[in-house]
Each structure stands twice: as C-alpha cells, then as structure tokens.
Amino acid sequence: MRLTRSQIIGTAIELIERDGVGALSMRVLATELGCGIVPLYERVPSKAALLDRVAAAVMSEIELAVRRAQQPAWNDRVRAQARAFRDQGLAYPRCTVLAIGRPAASGAPKACGEQALGALCDAGFDGRDSARIVRAILAYVLGSAFRDACEASGPSRPPGERNDEDFEFGLDHFLRAAEELLAAQGGQQARAS
Amino acid sequence: MRLTRSQIIGTAIELIERDGVGALSMRVLATELGCGIVPLYERVPSKAALLDRVAAAVMSEIELAVRRAQQPAWNDRVRAQARAFRDQGLAYPRCTVLAIGRPAASGAPKACGEQALGALCDAGFDGRDSARIVRAILAYVLGSAFRDACEASGPSRPPGERNDEDFEFGLDHFLRAAEELLAAQGGQQARAS
DNA sequence: ACCTGAACACCGTTCAAGT
DNA sequence: ACCTGAACACCGTTCAAGT
Numbered sequence: 189m190r191l192t193r194s195q196i197i198g199t200a201i202e203l204i205e206r207d208g209v210g211a212l213s214m215r216v217l218a219t220e221l222g223c224g225i226v227p228l229y230e231r232v233p234s235k236a237a238l239l240d241r242v243a244a245a246v247m248s249e250i251e252l253a254v255r256r257a258q259q260p261a262w263n264d265r266v267r268a269q270a271r272a273f274r275d276q277g278l279a280y281p282r283c284t285v286l287a288i289g290r291p292a293a294s295g296a297p298k299a300c301g302e303q304a305l306g307a308l309c310d311a312g313f314d315g316r317d318s319a320r321i322v323r324a325i326l327a328y329v330l331g332s333a334f335r336d337a338c339e340a341s342g343p344s345r346p347p348g349e350r351n352d353e354d355f356e357f358g359l360d361h362f363l364r365a366a367e368e369l370l371a372a373q374g375g376q377q378a379r380a381s
Numbered sequence: 382m383r384l385t386r387s388q389i390i391g392t393a394i395e396l397i398e399r400d401g402v403g404a405l406s407m408r409v410l411a412t413e414l415g416c417g418i419v420p421l422y423e424r425v426p427s428k429a430a431l432l433d434r435v436a437a438a439v440m441s442e443i444e445l446a447v448r449r450a451q452q453p454a455w456n457d458r459v460r461a462q463a464r465a466f467r468d469q470g471l472a473y474p475r476c477t478v479l480a481i482g483r484p485a486a487s488g489a490p491k492a493c494g495e496q497a498l499g500a501l502c503d504a505g506f507d508g509r510d511s512a513r514i515v516r517a518i519l520a521y522v523l524g525s526a527f528r529d530a531c532e533a534s535g536p537s538r539p540p541g542e543r544n545d546e547d548f549e550f551g552l553d554h555f556l557r558a559a560e561e562l563l564a565a566q567g568g569q570q571a572r573a574s
Numbered sequence: 575a576c577c578t579g580a581a582c583a584c585c586g587t588t589c590a591a592g593t
Numbered sequence: 594a595c596c597t598g599a600a601c602a603c604c605g606t607t608c609a610a611g612t
Contacts, residue, residue: 285482327528330523332524358516358555416577417577420577
C-alpha cells in the first residue's frame, strides 16, 4: 500500500493551486508523486474522474466547517453556510473555480442548498419560498466565491479587506429580506388561524 | 479575403455550443471552416486568444441588448442589464460559462459593472454604496447565469419556466433593498441640508 | 504573398513486457 | 500481483517546402 487515492488527490490539489489546472497532467502528477503513470490509472480511472474527485474533496470540507459552526438560529445557519463556502473559495481559489465548473461532480451547490433548505423549512417558510430564497442566496454566494477566487488566482493581486465587508453587506440584504418575508407570512398565518 | 477573423470566431462559437469547449480543437475548427491550420494561426495568434475572442464576442452582445432597452429609471436600467446578462447565458450557455471563467478577457463583469455603477451614481448613491450594491448584484447575476448555463448545457434537461420567476424574485429583493437604502440616504441628506 | 504537409513536443490512455 | 517503457492517437504550434 504505497500509493493511496487520497494521496493522489491531495497532491493534485496542491499542484492545481500552485500552477493552475492547465498545468496539471497525469505525467506531471506521476513524477511529483515519484511513480509511473500506470499506478495512477489503477487508483483513478481517468483524468476527468481525478478532477471530479478533487472538486468533491475541496467542497466536502465546507460541510465539515458548517457542522463545526453549530448555529441554532436559521439565519445564522444560512450565514455560516455562506461564509464557509466563501472561506473555502479564498483558501483554495483554483480548485473552487474548478468545483463550481463541475457542479454535477462536486455536489457543491446541491449539498449546501439542501442544508440551507432544511434550515428555512424548519424556520417556517413554505416549500416554494424556501426553495426560492435558497436558490437566490446560492447564486449570490456562488458568484461571490467565483469572483473572489478569480481575483485570488489572478496576477498576484491580494483580495483586499473590502471584499469581506462587501460580501456581508450583500448577504445581510438577502437575510433581512427573508426575515421580512417570514414575518409577513407568520402574520398571515396568525390571521388565518 | 477568403477567411475573416469574425468568421473563425463565429464557427468557434457554434462548435462550442454544439459539442462543448472540450471538443474544440484547432484542427476540428480548420476542417469545419474548410481550410488548413496555418490560415487560422495567421488570423488568431493562439487557441487561448481564440477563446478570449469568443468570450468577448458573446459578452459584447449584452451591451448591445442593454443599449436597445433604453431604460430611463436607474432601477430599470440595472434590471435590464441583469436580464440581458441572463438571457445571453440562456442563449449561449457554454460560451457564457467560458466567458465567466475568463473574466479578464471577456470583460463581462467589468463592463456590466461600470454601466450599473453609473446608473447608481446618477441615482444619488454615494460611491461606496454604489460599488457595494453593484458588486452584490453582479455576484447574484453571475451565479444565476452560471447555474442556468450549467443546467442548459447539462444532460438534456430543459431549464424550466420556474427559473425566470426565481431570478426575478432574487433580483427584486436586491433592488428593493437598494431603493430603501437610497430613501434612507436621501432623508439623511435632506435633514443635513 | 499565401497555402500545404510534415514535423516537434506534448497530452490522455493502453498494451506488452518484465520482476 | 504489481510496476516499467514503449506505443497509439490526439493536441497546440511551427517550419520548410510548394504555388
């Protein structure tokens, strides 16, 4: 058991962050791991599958971070989810862009979306509004993460401290709108009963 | 003057939409155009430059659509911009994803952002708030367009009519929040003067 | 001056040969 | 059973040769 799958994926992540996805080839990865090409193909069926695994690995850390946060209130849960996604994007910009580009494989939007969906349903939104709000916030988070990742992996430009504030500014707007909607809906329900 | 640059870019766009970016090679493009590879390299310096041109071409149509819309009110102008971006994403899903992934080349976020920025400054927002609101809406539009484009170019799934409504739902939230902010700011200014 | 075919160095992937 | 080198068909890009 000299060469393990997670070892392959781990160094693939490192190489992608260091030199970009375009510079990653099976041969380069093999020499970096100090092995031939065939052992790679024994662990991972193809390069596409390798990239899928990379995307899934980077995105799966988001779920762990969210679970660590342990927020009870629904809006704080959604906020924690959004921040975790963004933080991962800042930590692994190039792999995050890769993962956003392979949504089917990374499961990034789906997993985050279903977590948030649960939070909103628990909070009392009906199914339709929950889905809409989740979709809207997800689009915002995705777009923010993507832009920050592009900036971070761009030509040596530091992301700047303003981005954090701006991200929270937009996120707050969404959450406040959702809170208002919930209040209006709760009022309706109270009137109806 | 048998083979023009825009001809090359045009068929590149067609091929990308038909078979995906991964299937586009200089040789395939050459045979589709009925010429050799060298004439291609005389018009376009490299494949990367070709993809940059494709991205820029697809994104430039957005500006035209916005100019056609001719909305006077600031919020309608921003709305038209957002819709134009999204519509282009639905019309050319694969090229739009490509363009989003090459922001430096396509100039997509920057051009849209500066248009919208102008609209907000004209409306009376100060520079800081204008920039924040534009960044937030841009992130939302980008994320929405990206997701819809992925769905549209995915495994034969129609985008569904719900997406339009959901997009407007989220966009309305942002614009309403901006309107409230403007009202509050206007009130402050009135009090101060 | 412009187009062609062959060539270079790479890539993903696979196969036959070695231990 | 596992690893190696060579091979296949491709790719982006360039060069020398043709008209």
